[in-house]
Amino acid sequence: MKNITYNSIIIAVCLSLSACAPKRYYTDNNITTRPLASGTSTQTRVSAAVEEWRNSGVKVSAGQNYRVSAKGQWRTYPTCNFTGPDGIGLYKAWCDNSPLFPPIIDGYSHSTLIAKIGEQGKPFVVGSDVTFTASENGPLMFRTNDVINGNHDNEGYVDVEIAFADSNPAIASPNPAMITLPPGTQQLSASLPTVQPMSNAAIDAIGTIPLRRTALLIGNSAYAFSPLKNPVNDAKAMADSLSRLGFEVTLLLDGNQEQMEAAIDKFGRQMSAGKLVGLFYFAGHGVQVDGSNYLIPTDAVIKRQSDVRYKAVNIGQVLGAMEGEDNLQIVILDACRDNPLPRSFRNAGRGLAKIDGPKGTIIGFATSPGSVAADGEDDNGIYTKHLLNHMQVPGLTIEEVFKRVLQGVNQETGGQQIPWMESSFTGNFLFIP
Known part of the structure; x- marks a missing residue:
């Protein structure tokens, strides 16, 4: 009776004010x-x-x-x-x-x-x-x-x-040149690194890929507490390369926490349609605390270890967003630079912790769990530089790409940096068939 009376009052007021339904x-x-x-x-x-x-x-x-x-x-x-x-x-x-x-x-x-x-x-x-x-x-x-x-x-x-819904969730082939950006992010420009053009045969082969490809790339360099040289360059270069490989690319540069979470949420809504190849790439500061991994936004002010949980982005949020029926989830983390947190944080370990992703997930780390990666002296970080090179090679499965990256980085750094991969994907995926 209480609900009926309340609703009747609301209806009466609405009708008396504007004759609305x-x-x-x-x-x-x-x-x-x-x-x-x-x-x-x-x-x-x-x-x-x-x-x-x-x-x-x-x-x-x-x-x-x-x-x-x-x-x-x-x-x-x-x-x-x-x-x-x-x-x-x-x-x-x-x-x-x-x-x-x-x-x-x-x-x-x-x-x-x-x-x-x-x-x-x-x-x-x-x-x-x-x-x-x-x-x-x-x-x-x-x-x-x-x-x-x-x-x-x-x-x-x-x-x-x-x-x-007006129509089925989009499954059309992407326009390889299309790049969408969330509000407040930086547009791609002509300053992107030059990538050697692929052959016509390789481009034609990309058109035969049955699954739509989508990617979210985040590069954070402009940290107030510990700026980095290459993450923005790395993310731009990856965006250029992946767009040529048939991915719809969303690029976020120097993202704060709100921008990062909004971009991940939007990416997750795309992935929920299912039957997609989704790639998430992050370059910047990343840390582990109590065995959980966090990506650090550029606006994070972390004074206590407990700050990390609500001022950084848990990688679990990314993995959860990417899940969908028959999806392939590729996560690439060039985020193992020197730990920017105070040494007094007792449970903040070096590098990132091992991640057990859901079924159909491939996770590439710039270096092995518990280790740190170099930012690089050139325009790109060492790990991303080798990744860009080998992604462009036709006929390589993604596992073969990561293996070649491991070999190249290991050789260039004299064994000081050894990339790592975790996989629960049982099929085959090739950037270029």
Whole structure:
């Protein structure tokens, strides 16, 4: 009765003010789910403080494409920042991404909007906007990504709209020259390094690749506490090379934390379509703390070891974003320069820690776990220089590319730097067939 009276008041006020038709929000889980009617959409309100999954009232159909968009403000602890449904910018001092309170989907903040189909469905990330193909029939349900049984002290809500997608998730062949940049990033320019042109046969072969290729590249040089010479050059060179190899490239240079997390979130929405080759490349400072690896944004001010968790980007966030059905995830980390953190940080180790990626993942490190890599005296870092050379060789599998890079770097550094690779990919991938 309380809900009916409240809604009646809202409707009366709306009609008296502007004769408008109120949006229909489902806020009660004891509702009948129905398929969307053609040309319509449905709205639901998801509260951060509600523990149960929110039934949207929409029954999705397997194989049908849907678009979900959301807006609003919420936070998952009183000392945290308010965020939108993408969850970006939640953590700050006294609001730590603690492993004691794990989110439902690892690699995304606790205030990210997530969904599932039916009570037993596998949760997936929605954020502010996502297009997906339903894997099964059932009610579409929403929740914050907060730890189970941890929602009681949350605040705020987001409004979610569900509609049919206009078309299937994009699977068209990319334009090799297309480079998209998030707001505030630096455009590619004519100053990119010159790469030897490929033969017509090699270019024709790229056109036969069955999977769409997409890449996110981040190069951070302009650190206030410990600037680096080559990461921006390295990321530019990789962008030029990968665009020639058929990748849709997003390039972020000297990214702060907000820009990095936004770019990773957007990259993850692309990867969620499935059947993609996704490549993530980072050059800059990277550290390990308590066995977890973090990529350091240029604006990070790290005074205490605990600062790392909420002022840097956990590599787990990248790996989680890249997962999708039948995806190949390639992660390349030229991020093992000398540890920029104070020596008093007892649990901050040298280099990066070993990473166990999900199925279908290949991870290339500039040097072996626990070691550091040289920034390089030339225009590119030693590791990226060799990687650029061998990616252009036709007929090499990606494992063969990394092996040749290892041999070249090992020889050039006299054994001081030994690149490393981890793989759970059982197929074959060639940059140039």
